Amino acid sequence: MTMINTNNIDxxxxxxxxxxxxxKVGTVGQVYLESTTNQPSWVTVKTGLFGTSESFAPLDSADWTGDELRIGYDKNFVKDAPRIDTDGSLESADEDALYRYYGLSGSTVGQSTGTTGTYDDTSRDATVGDRRTEGYDTSGPTTDDAMTRSEEQLRVGKEQVGAGRARLRKxxxxxxxxxxxxxxxxxxxLExxxxxxxxxxxxxxxPDLSEEEHEVxxxxxxxVVDKxxxxxxxxxxxxxxxxxDQRVSEDVRKEEIDYDESDIDRQRRQSRDDTL
Known part of the structure; x- marks a missing residue:
C-alpha cells in the first residue's frame, strides 16, 4: 500500500x-486537504451513469495501491452521502453534515484541487455522529423551516461503438x-x-447412250463454342x-414528503366535517 500524501495527488x-x-464506486474527481497539515483528507467520488454526480468520501481509512483507491465504506453508503457543491471550499454546515454522516471527529479542511497549490484555511470543530445507512434531510438542522426534496433523474447519452465489419470477397x-x-x-x-x-x-x-456419275x-x-x-x-x-428508437429503462429514486397532522389539527378537521 502507498501512503496518500501531496506527492501522489496527481x-x-x-x-x-x-x-x-x-x-467499483466511481472515480476520484477532486482531493481536499487539511489546511493545518496540507495532507489529503477527503476525495469526491464521481458516480452515476456518466460520472455527473459527486459524493464525498474520507481518506482516514483508505488504502492506495497505486492504481485504485479502496475506501472503508460500502458503495451504497458513499453514494447516499450528503449532496454538496464541489466547487471551491466547503461551507461549515456542509462539513458538519459530512462528518456526522461518516461518524468522524472534527478536522480542518481546505480548498479542493487536482494538484498541489495554495489552500484556504477554514477551522471547524464537528461533533461525532452515528454512521447512517439511510438518507436524511440534507438541508441541515440549522437552515430555514423548509425541507428539501430531492430525486434522481436519468441522463441518457450516446456513444459510438463498433458494431461489426463488412468486406467484399470474390x-x-x-x-x-x-x-x-x-x-x-x-x-x-432430285429435280x-x-x-x-x-x-x-x-x-x-x-453420246446417245453412256454411263456417268455426277457429284454434289x-x-x-x-x-462452335468459345468463352x-x-x-x-x-x-x-x-x-x-x-x-x-431504443428504450432505456432504469430505476430512479426520489424523496417524498408526507405531512403528519397533530391531534389538534385532526380534531379541528373532524369538527369542520361534522358541521358540514
Missing part, C-alpha cells in the same frame, strides 16, 4: 474507487448455361425437267445511417 485524480467488498462459381443456336445444312433434292426447245441442245450434246458437295453449319471473359459490373461497399 495519481489519485481519475483513479478507480472501490468499496470494502472490492466493488470467388468463382460454375453454372450450366443452355443456348439455342439455329444451324443450317444442305440436302440433296426433273422436260426436254424443250430451250434445253434440247444441252440434252443431245453427248453438301455443306452444313456446326456450332470470353468480359467485365459486367462494379460492386463496392457503402454505408448509410439508419436511425431507430
Amino acid at each position: 495519481s489519485l485524480i481519475g483513479a478507480n474507487v472501490v468499496d470494502t467488498e472490492g466493488r 470467388h468463382v462459381v460454375t453454372e450450366n448455361q443452355t443456348v439455342t443456336v439455329p444451324v443450317s445444312h444442305e440436302e440433296v433434292t 426433273r425437267e422436260p426436254i424443250t426447245e430451250a434445253n434440247v441442245g444441252k440434252a443431245t450434246s453427248g 458437295q453438301l455443306t452444313e453449319e456446326r456450332v 470470353e471473359t468480359v467485365p459486367v459490373e462494379r460492386v463496392r461497399l457503402g454505408k448509410e445511417t439508419v436511425t431507430e
Whole structure:
C-alpha cells in the first residue's frame, strides 16, 4: 500500500474507487486537504451513469495501491452521502453534515484541487455522529423551516461503438448455361425437267447412250463454342445511417414528503366535517 500524501495527488485524480467488498464506486474527481497539515483528507467520488454526480468520501481509512483507491465504506453508503457543491471550499454546515454522516471527529479542511497549490484555511470543530445507512434531510438542522426534496433523474447519452465489419470477397462459381443456336445444312433434292426447245441442245450434246456419275458437295453449319471473359459490373461497399428508437429503462429514486397532522389539527378537521 502507498501512503496518500501531496506527492501522489496527481495519481489519485481519475483513479478507480472501490468499496470494502472490492466493488467499483466511481472515480476520484477532486482531493481536499487539511489546511493545518496540507495532507489529503477527503476525495469526491464521481458516480452515476456518466460520472455527473459527486459524493464525498474520507481518506482516514483508505488504502492506495497505486492504481485504485479502496475506501472503508460500502458503495451504497458513499453514494447516499450528503449532496454538496464541489466547487471551491466547503461551507461549515456542509462539513458538519459530512462528518456526522461518516461518524468522524472534527478536522480542518481546505480548498479542493487536482494538484498541489495554495489552500484556504477554514477551522471547524464537528461533533461525532452515528454512521447512517439511510438518507436524511440534507438541508441541515440549522437552515430555514423548509425541507428539501430531492430525486434522481436519468441522463441518457450516446456513444459510438463498433458494431461489426463488412468486406467484399470474390470467388468463382460454375453454372450450366443452355443456348439455342439455329444451324443450317444442305440436302440433296432430285429435280426433273422436260426436254424443250430451250434445253434440247444441252440434252443431245453427248453420246446417245453412256454411263456417268455426277457429284454434289453438301455443306452444313456446326456450332462452335468459345468463352470470353468480359467485365459486367462494379460492386463496392457503402454505408448509410439508419436511425431507430431504443428504450432505456432504469430505476430512479426520489424523496417524498408526507405531512403528519397533530391531534389538534385532526380534531379541528373532524369538527369542520361534522358541521358540514
